[in-house]
Amino acid sequence: MTASHSETPSTKPDASTFISDHRQVDRSKLSQMYLHYVETKDKYPHAMLLYRVGDFFECYFQDAVKLAQELELVLTSKQAGEQGRVAMSGVPHHAWERYATMLVEKGYAVVICDQVEDAAEATGRLVRREVTRVLTPGTLLQEGMLKSSRNNYLAAVVIAANHWGLAYADISTGEFLTAQGSDLEHLTQELMRLQPSEVLVPTNAPDLGSLLRPGETSPHLPECLPPAFCYSLRSQFPFSQGEARPRLLQKFKLRSLEGLGCDHLPLAVRAAGGLLEYLEDTQKENPVSLQRLRTYTVTDYLIVDSQTRRNLEITQTVRDGTYHGSLLWALDRTSTAMGGRALRRWLLQPLIDIKGIRARQDTIEELMENTPLRQDLRQLLRQIYDLERLTGRAGSGTANARDLAALADSLSRLPELSHLVADTRSPFLKALQKVPSILEELAQKLHAHLVESPPIHIKEGGLIRPGVNSLLDDRKATVEADQQWIANLEVDERAKTGIPTLKVGFNKTFGYYISISRAKADQVPANYIRKQTLTNEERYITPDLKEREARILTARDDLNQLEYEIFTALREEVAEQAEVIRNLSRAVAAADVLCGLAELAVQQGYCRPEMLPGREINIVDGRHPVVEQSLPAGFFVPNSTQLGRDEEAESENVSASSSPTPDLIILTGPNASGKSCYLRQVGLIQLMAQIGSFVPARFARLGICDRIFTRVGAVDDLATGQSTFMVEMNETANILNHATSRSLVLLDEIGRGTATFDGLSIAWAVAEYIAVEIRARTIFATHYHELNELASILPNVANYQVTVKELPDQIIFLHQVQPGGADKSYGIEAGRLAGLPAVVIQRAKQVMGQIEKHSKIAMGLQNLDVD
Numbered sequence: 038m039t040a041s042h043s044e045t046p047s048t049k050p051d052a053s054t055f056i057s058d059h060r061q062v063d064r065s066k067l068s069q070m071y072l073h074y075v076e077t078k079d080k081y082p083h084a085m086l087l088y089r090v091g092d093f094f095e096c097y098f099q100d101a102v103k104l105a106q107e108l109e110l111v112l113t114s115k116q117a118g119e120q121g122r123v124a125m126s127g128v129p130h131h132a133w134e135r136y137a138t139m140l141v142e143k144g145y146a147v148v149i150c151d152q153v154e155d156a157a158e159a160t161g162r163l164v165r166r167e168v169t170r171v172l173t174p175g176t177l178l179q180e181g182m183l184k185s186s187r188n189n190y191l192a193a194v195v196i197a198a199n200h201w202g203l204a205y206a207d208i209s210t211g212e213f214l215t216a217q218g219s220d221l222e223h224l225t226q227e228l229m230r231l232q233p234s235e236v237l238v239p240t241n242a243p244d245l246g247s248l249l250r251p252g253e254t255s256p257h258l259p260e261c262l263p264p265a266f267c268y269s270l271r272s273q274f275p276f277s278q279g280e281a282r283p284r285l286l287q288k289f290k291l292r293s294l295e296g297l298g299c300d301h302l303p304l305a306v307r308a309a310g311g312l313l314e315y316l317e318d319t320q321k322e323n324p325v326s327l328q329r330l331r332t333y334t335v336t337d338y339l340i341v342d343s344q345t346r347r348n349l350e351i352t353q354t355v356r357d358g359t360y361h362g363s364l365l366w367a368l369d370r371t372s373t374a375m376g377g378r379a380l381r382r383w384l385l386q387p388l389i390d391i392k393g394i395r396a397r398q399d400t401i402e403e404l405m406e407n408t409p410l411r412q413d414l415r416q417l418l419r420q421i422y423d424l425e426r427l428t429g430r431a432g433s434g435t436a437n438a439r440d441l442a443a444l445a446d447s448l449s450r451l452p453e454l455s456h457l458v459a460d461t462r463s464p465f466l467k468a469l470q471k472v473p474s475i476l477e478e479l480a481q482k483l484h485a486h487l488v489e490s491p492p493i494h495i496k497e498g499g500l501i502r503p504g505v506n507s508l509l510d511d512r513k514a515t516v517e518a519d520q521q522w523i524a525n526l527e528v529d530e531r532a533k534t535g536i537p538t539l540k541v542g543f544n545k546t547f548g549y550y551i552s553i554s555r556a557k558a559d560q561v562p563a564n565y566i567r568k569q570t571l572t573n574e575e576r577y578i579t580p581d582l583k584e585r586e587a588r589i590l591t592a593r594d595d596l597n598q599l600e601y602e603i604f605t606a607l608r609e610e611v612a613e614q615a616e617v618i619r620n621l622s623r624a625v626a627a628a629d630v631l632c633g634l635a636e637l638a639v640q641q642g643y644c645r646p647e648m649l650p651g652r653e654i655n656i657v658d659g660r661h662p663v664v665e666q667s668l669p670a671g672f673f674v675p676n677s678t679q680l681g682r683d684e685e686a687e688s689e690n691v692s693a694s695s696s697p698t699p700d701l702i703i704l705t706g707p708n709a710s711g712k713s714c715y716l717r718q719v720g721l722i723q724l725m726a727q728i729g730s731f732v733p734a735r736f737a738r739l740g741i742c743d744r745i746f747t748r749v750g751a752v753d754d755l756a757t758g759q760s761t762f763m764v765e766m767n768e769t770a771n772i773l774n775h776a777t778s779r780s781l782v783l784l785d786e787i788g789r790g791t792a793t794f795d796g797l798s799i800a801w802a803v804a805e806y807i808a809v810e811i812r813a814r815t816i817f818a819t820h821y822h823e824l825n826e827l828a829s830i831l832p833n834v835a836n837y838q839v840t841v842k843e844l845p846d847q848i849i850f851l852h853q854v855q856p857g858g859a860d861k862s863y864g865i866e867a868g869r870l871a872g873l874p875a876v877v878i879q880r881a882k883q884v885m886g887q888i889e890k891h892s893k894i895a896m897g898l899q900n901l902d903v904d
């Protein structure tokens with residue numbers, strides 16, 4: 038790709054022939070414009086400065102070199118006064134957003150220094166230029182720069198010893214939240230959940246203002262911050278209590294922070310205040326409209342750590358990181374962009390509050406029962422655009438007329454929506470029953486003011502309907518009359534002069550002119566003034582023509598300006614209603630998610646799980662929500678699960694159950710029989726239930742979990758230089774240190790990355806510790822059959838196996854999970870089926886026979902004291 042505009046070099050430029058570091062120039066020798074550039078650059082040493090010059094945005098010095106490299110543009114040079122030539126590279130002004138997006142995606146901050154007056158007004162002096170935007174990964178607003186399916190979060194962290202404050206905002210939707218905690222692991226997990234595009238960190242670093250791109254490190258970055266994100270190093274000052282608190286009070290026009298719920302959380306306040314200051318600093322002429330700050334507590338939600346999110350493939354698959362094949366993919370039946378983002382948020386932050394879960398379930402149930410309502414609702418929702426982001430753009434003054442027209446169309450659907458849900462009883466539908474009348478009025482006003490399909494540019498007129506503003510109509514009428522006069526001129530002048538070939542034309546240099554062939558030049562009337570001579574024609578103007586032209590041009594400018602003013606006033610009216618629109622968009626998004634989940638539940642035959650405060654996990658005929666959808670209908674084999682021993686209930690009701698419910702299941706079975714699938718199915722059903730969804734099962738009764746942990750076949754973590762075994766041990770340690778009796782733990786093989794006896798010993802000890810000390814509900818899939826002995830020692834351990842049918846020359850996978858431990862391993866059989874030579878298979882059987890004969894592990898362990 039190349040985008041060069043001037044002075045394209047004929048050969049590759051020799052860097053020694055021009056200056057490529059702005060700090061090395063003698064400023065007294067720079068021409069005025071370059072001096073202004075250099076002074077602006079001083080204020081933003083770490084950002085890429087795009088400087089408007091005519092129809093281009095140009096970069097000079099080191100930025101020119103970087104821009105050319107990163108975007109594969111031509112690097113050239115330009116004379117910068119007596120100082121000589123400086124490196125230069127640039128992009129066309131109309132395409133700046135595209136190029137800026139590419140730079141931001143590569144982890145750069147981009148400063149836009151634009152011309153803020155018409156170059157024609159600045160005769161004899163430098164055109165006035167100002168920094169109008171600072172774009173960073175966390176502060177993007179433009180439609181093309183954002184993914185509609187996910188939030189774009191800017192986060193800010195404040196860490197003091199083991200305590201932390203975290204604030205985050207999505208400036209495109211206005212969401213703004215803050216939290217505080219005392220466990221740094223929770224902070225890391227929150228960041229992993231949010232996947233922020235940029236994180237602000239207050240430091241004493243000498244390179245303040247710089248942006249560390251993902252993977253770049255700095256000694257000033259606290260260790261608990263994952264290296265996968267962009268970090269902006271900020272000064273400590275705006276993050277101090279004395280600065281942050283008043284900034285928040287002023288922003289939300291409050292006397293106390295009590296109403297925001299963070300009055301007693303100094304670190305949360307400091308993070309939120311620091312974030313606000315950054316927005317003020319970067320957004321310049323487009324102040325961000327944020328929703329009221331909300332305070333939350335991490336432990337108010339089901340905690341799903343990043344490794345579990347990855348292993349359960351919640352938003353993307355492990356194998357290739359794609360959305361297709363993830364849980365989100367399998368569940369998403371939403372109709373709006375807002376609903377899609379909300380479902381993603383819900384999946385990443387499931388609830389632990391039973392009331393909240395039941396409210397969502399009630400709504401799904403009502404929508405399942407009422408098919409016409411569900412279908413009409415989905416149909417209508419499809420016609421609602423991204424209200425959250427459209428409002429965001431209106432609030433920050435970046436919305437164009439098409440945005441407002443789309444907003445008006447969407448707002449005008451709301452009364453229909455409220456009519457549709459008029460008789461509903463569940464909370465999320467009732468929330469849509471009342472549309473504030475102000476929004477209906479706003480939609481009507483926008484429709485009445487804006488033309489049917491407005492143009493994209495807002496300063497070139499053509500936006501406002503006739504009848505809106507009498508001054509505008511008068512001016513339009515004058516322009517039209519003058520235009521008509523010019524249109525008639527050709528006919529009139531032909532008649533007057535008797536020259537039938539006379540024409541009236543227009544060009545940019547001379548404006549309107551009368552053209553006459555040279556042969557007829559002697560018949561030209563006296564009032565014609567010759568302006569230009571061409572080979573075959575002469576061009577003239579007349580005083581009358583010029584007067585009309587001048588009138589048209591000034592009137593058109595005035596007209597455009599007036600239309601622009603009417604438009605911006607409309608945009609401000611929308612901005613004033615931002616809070617009301619956003620509250621409603623949130624309700625629309627939630628209804629959309631629930632309507633999609635209801636549709637899914639009907640399509641896939643899901644059931645409503647009964648949610649309880651206890652520890653029970655009782656799933657009858659459960660299915661894996663993703664694998665099920667990938668197989669032909671009816672192919673997936675359902676399996677049941679019972680976990681979570683409630684000793685009190687069981688002792689009261691001894692006769693009801695002959696074998697007590699286990700806390701820990703040892704799951705064995707041949708390779709590829711379905712162990713991993715079963716394990717994940719239980720985790721996914723629990724997680725789905727805690728977002729309020731129905732679940733793929735015939736029946737489910739589920740106690741609320743506080744955390745879900747998974748440990749699944751590790752891969753070498755080359756980035757941190759850790760071996761498979763060390764990754765496995767770190768993950769296991771994390772589980773043992775944090776799981777509680779209310780957690781769900783899913784272990785897919787432990788100890789495989791080391792010698793067999795080491796591995797088996799660790800696996801045994803881990804299982805025993807979980808069953809005896811932690812009592813977390815656990816499924817432990819393993820190839821170590823020796824672990825089946827645990828069930829005979831510990832009352833809350835049970836053995837299950839995935840069954841296969843053995844035929845003389847093949848194994849048939851039944852994918853059925855049944856009580857009991859597999860009494861033999863099929864590893865050698867699997868090797869035979871894979872085509873290992875017969876002699877190797879034979880030898881392997883002999884070796885196994887010997888090992889089994891001499892192994893005392895099983896017998897020995899039975900006698901171990903586990904107390």
Ligand SMILES: Nc1ncnc2c1ncn2[C@@H]1O[C@H](COP(=O)(O)OP(=O)(O)OP(=O)(O)O)[C@@H](O)[C@H]1O
Nearest residue numbers: 672673674675707708709710711712713714715852
């Ligand atoms: N209940 C089921 N019904 C139908 N097909 C299933 C079922 N469970 C698993 N499968 C199919 O079997 C394949 C293998 O399953 P899975 O990976 O869970 O086996 P595994 O026992 O964990 O194997 P390994 O021990 O080698 O890791 C899956 O890809 C899936 O397509």
